[in-house]
Amino acid sequence: MEPNKLFISENIIVDNKFLNGGILVNNAGKITKVLRHHEIAPYKKCQNVEIIDVGTHVIMPGIVDSHVHVNEPGRTDWEGYETATRAAAAGGVTTIVDMPLNSIPPTTTLHNFKQKLKAAQGKVYVDVAFWGGVIPGNQDDLMDLINAGVVGFKCFMCESGVEEFPCVNKEQIEVAMKILENTDSVLAFHAELDGNGSAASNDDSCQYSTFLRTRPASMEINAIKLIIELARNYNVRVHIVHLSTADALPIIAEAKKDGVKLTVETCHHYLSIKNEDIPEKATQFKCTPPIRDLTNLNLLWQAIKNGLLDMVVSDHSPCTSDLKCLESGNFMQAWGGISSLQFDLSLFWTQVKQHGLSIFDINKYMTYMPAKLVGLHNVKGQIATNYDADFVIWDPHSIIHVEPEMIQHKNKITPYLGKNLYGKVLKTVVRGHVVYDNEKFVNKPNGKLIQNVIKDEII
Numbered sequence: 001m002e003p004n005k006l007f008i009s010e011n012i013i014v015d016n017k018f019l020n021g022g023i024l025v026n027n028a029g030k031i032t033k034v035l036r037h038h039e040i041a042p043y044k045k046c047q048n049v050e051i052i053d054v055g056t057h058v059i060m061p062g063i064v065d066s067h068v069h070v071n072e073p074g075r076t077d078w079e080g081y082e083t084a085t086r087a088a089a090a091g092g093v094t095t096i097v098d099m100p101l102n103s104i105p106p107t108t109t110l111h112n113f114k115q116k117l118k119a120a121q122g123k124v125y126v127d128v129a130f131w132g133g134v135i136p137g138n139q140d141d142l143m144d145l146i147n148a149g150v151v152g153f154k155c156f157m158c159e160s161g162v163e164e165f166p167c168v169n170k171e172q173i174e175v176a177m178k179i180l181e182n183t184d185s186v187l188a189f190h191a192e193l194d195g196n197g198s199a200a201s202n203d204d205s206c207q208y209s210t211f212l213r214t215r216p217a218s219m220e221i222n223a224i225k226l227i228i229e230l231a232r233n234y235n236v237r238v239h240i241v242h243l244s245t246a247d248a249l250p251i252i253a254e255a256k257k258d259g260v261k262l263t264v265e266t267c268h269h270y271l272s273i274k275n276e277d278i279p280e281k282a283t284q285f286k287c288t289p290p291i292r293d294l295t296n297l298n299l300l301w302q303a304i305k306n307g308l309l310d311m312v313v314s315d316h317s318p319c320t321s322d323l324k325c326l327e328s329g330n331f332m333q334a335w336g337g338i339s340s341l342q343f344d345l346s347l348f349w350t351q352v353k354q355h356g357l358s359i360f361d362i363n364k365y366m367t368y369m370p371a372k373l374v375g376l377h378n379v380k381g382q383i384a385t386n387y388d389a390d391f392v393i394w395d396p397h398s399i400i401h402v403e404p405e406m407i408q409h410k411n412k413i414t415p416y417l418g419k420n421l422y423g424k425v426l427k428t429v430v431r432g433h434v435v436y437d438n439e440k441f442v443n444k445p446n447g448k449l450i451q452n453v454i455k456d457e458i459i
Contacts, residue, residue, distance in 0.1 A: 281329020
């Protein structure tokens with residue numbers, strides 16, 4: 001029988017404070033006790049307790065990234081479960097939630113979901129949960145997907161970029177919301193409505209500004225207004241993914257004040273990159289909705305500081321180099337998506353240090369709130385008794401230099417190449433198992449495919 005484990009540190013983050021003590025974990029991967037320093041000594045004498053003492057390094061709950069595109073089955077040249085979860089583990093991410101697209105088939109029917117589960121079996125280094133998708137005509141599949149264990153649903157209000165996942169209109173959204181009422185499920189939106197964005201035919205497609213003009217803030221604002229309008233009429237939790245425009249913050253604040261069941265995420269690229277710095281032909285920076293200017297970036301940070309934005313995620317959306325049009329540098333033709341899963345923690349910590357937040361805010365915005373969104377907050381997101389023993393052990397003072405050789409994503413395309421970031425992940429622990437240890441992966445993939453989570457008091 002595998003022994004119990006005792007993780008010891010002078011800096012364990014518990015309830016937004018540092019604890020000098022230990023975390024006792026049973027062989028089922030659950031936390032059984034959180035110990036103060038003076039309570040540790042008796043356990044060191046037990047033969048059935050493995051001691052893992054990390055000194056002054058920080059132990060905190062593992063990151064939960066609720067917005068990841070794994071793309072398997074079907075587009076495994078873009079990404080796959082093994083490479084995505086290795087990247088997650090290397091970055092201190094202990095749970096990812098896989099989006100319903102860009103896999104083939106998408107997670108829009110029970111049959112398709114079973115194919116995805118089969119594809120993931122035995123390949124994952126961290127725990128993986130799954131979103132379902134809402135597309136035109138699949139309303140009769142939604143309850144089957146809920147019963148099979150998807151954590152919620154994602155839909156697009158504009159074209160998704162892949163033909164097997166078409167967008168939905170207002171009437172089709174309402175059909176889905178009627179089904180999802182009173183289920184505790186959540187409906188997440190890619191919130192852009194086709195609008196008045198355009199680029200002139202003679203504009204230089206190798207300039208980021210040309211692409212930016214095709215995705216104005218009004219596309220997000222109009223979509224969010226419609227989402228809020230619908231949410232006022234139906235008892236359904238709604239969630240806005242990857243908010244990029246700060247111009248939408250006032251209507252979000254008003255809706256929340258009125259009690260609308262609304263949560264909103266933003267992403268690392270909107271918080272760490274400004275469009276003024278994007279070079280010509282640098283298509284690795286392209287995403288939708290787009291990266292905007294410095295004023296916008298600072299307003300998003302202010303919304304995080306005042307609690308208006310609920311969480312920060314990666315929206316890890318990789319593809320191959322040819323689809324990124326790296327040779328031509330054509331922003332208008334390149335796939336829109338940014339890869340950053342492995343660097344979630346370091347990206348946020350680097351920016352947190354500059355924007356007046358603390359190390360404890362990492363746990364709120366990158367662990368507890370994403371876990372709460374998808375109904376995992378009773379088992380993940382805290383260091384507490386009966387929770388899964390999911391930890392990241394890291395050095396906040398170390399600097400990492402992002403190089404291709406260190407990247408575990410299948411395609412090494414990211415706007416963060418060459419950047420120096422604060423915070424180095426030393427160990428990643430998933431349900432008590434050390435899966436990543438000082439730049440090496442330990443043992444075979446042992447992650448869990450999460451289904452049928454019981455959700456209560458989510459919002």
